[in-house]
Amino acid sequence: DVKVTQSSRYLVKRTGEKVFLECVQDMDHENMFWYRQDPGLGLRLIYFSYDVKMKEKGDIPEGYSVSREKKERFSLILESASTNQTSMYLCASSWPGGDGYTFGSGTRLTVV
Amino acid sequence: GENVEQHPSTLSVQEGDSAVIKCTYSDSASNYFPWYKQELGKGPQLIIDIRSNVGEKKDQRIAVTLNKTAKHFSLHITETQPEDSAVYFCAPRHPNAGNMLTFGGGTRLMVKP
Numbered sequence: 248d249v250k251v252t253q254s255s256r257y258l259v260k261r262t263g264e265k266v267f268l269e270c271v272q273d274m275d276h277e278n279m280f281w282y283r284q285d286p287g288l289g290l291r292l293i294y295f296s297y298d299v300k301m302k303e304k305g306d307i308p309e310g311y312s313v314s315r316e317k318k319e320r321f322s323l324i325l326e327s328a329s330t331n332q333t334s335m336y337l338c339a340s341s342w343p344g345g346d347g348y349t350f351g352s353g354t355r356l357t358v359v
Numbered sequence: 360g361e362n363v364e365q366h367p368s369t370l371s372v373q374e375g376d377s378a379v380i381k382c383t384y385s386d387s388a389s390n391y392f393p394w395y396k397q398e399l400g401k402g403p404q405l406i407i408d409i410r411s412n413v414g415e416k417k418d419q420r421i422a423v424t425l426n427k428t429a430k431h432f433s434l435h436i437t438e439t440q441p442e443d444s445a446v447y448f449c450a451p452r453h454p455n456a457g458n459m460l461t462f463g464g465g466t467r468l469m470v471k472p
Contacts, residue, residue: 251402282462287368289448289464290403337402346391346452348460350402 250274253338253351260358266325268354270338277343279321281305281313284335284353296321297343328358361386361453365463372439373471380466382449383431391452392425392432393460398445407434439470 254269272279278297282290282305292305294313302313310332314322321340325332335355339348362385372378382392393408409416409423409432416423420439425432432451436443446467450460 287464290462292459295459339402346393346408347405348395348403350404352400352402 251338251340251349251351253336253354255354256352258354258356260325260328260356262329262358264325264328264358266328266356266358268323268325268336268338268356270321270323270340270351271319272321272338272340272349273319274340274349275318276340276349277318278341279315280339280341280348281311281321281323282337282339283307284337290337293323325356328356330358332356333358361389361451361461363449363451363461363463365447365449365466367466368464369467369469371469371471374439374441376439378434378436378439378443378468378470380434380447380449380468381431382433382451382463384449384451384461385430386451386453387427387430388455389430389451389453392423393450393452394421394423394434395448395450395462396445397448397465403448436468439468441470441472444468444470 251272280295281293296302296315312324337353338351341348364383390411395403396406397403422435446465449463
């Protein structure tokens with residue numbers, strides 16, 4: 248069964264900490280995405296990548312960066328966590344030109 | 360960019376009734392129209408999709424209809440069951456946006472037994 252795996256289901260971090268959210272897919276997909284999900288706001292795109300070492304800003308990139316050193320792994324980095332980054336973070340992957348996204352189960356991050 | 364709106368934001372139905380969720384999009388060039396279902400504690404999962412050259416598609420109890428002229432598409436669930444309770448997202452795709460989907464705000468469907 249194809250999978251997108253997010254390393255943590257729940258995380259609690261302190262304000263100012265550097266936070267790494269990891270995502271790994273086993274489908275050899277070129278495209279990978281990071282979204283955050285907040286009540287009433289749907290899914291908002293943070294960053295995406297179409298290839299190794301390639302990254303593009305989404306709609307809300309401020310306060311985040313990403314890393315894609317290997318095809319299967321896409322990491323989201325919060326350089327200095329703040330309380331307004333408390334959210335559910337979802338990773339997804341897809342084929343180029345493909346239709347469906349495969350999502351991970353999400354990481355619920357709380358910044359205190 | 361694409362502006363996507365879903366209605367209603369919440370929907371409560373009795374088990375066995377039908378449910379309809381509507382998605383309105385802004386860009387007439389959009390050509391692919393999927394619906395995702397997100398169950399509690401899980402990521403969204405594709406449940407049905409339709410392309411711009413088709414008006415309707417069915418898969419057992421779920422169907423999607425597309426009105427390109429009016430720029431909206433709808434998810435129809437018949438004979439609802441408690442396991443249909445979830446958040447549903449539409450996510451139209453614009454051809455000039457590569458493989459990018461623009462997600463609607465989501466609809467929380469509650470099916471009461």
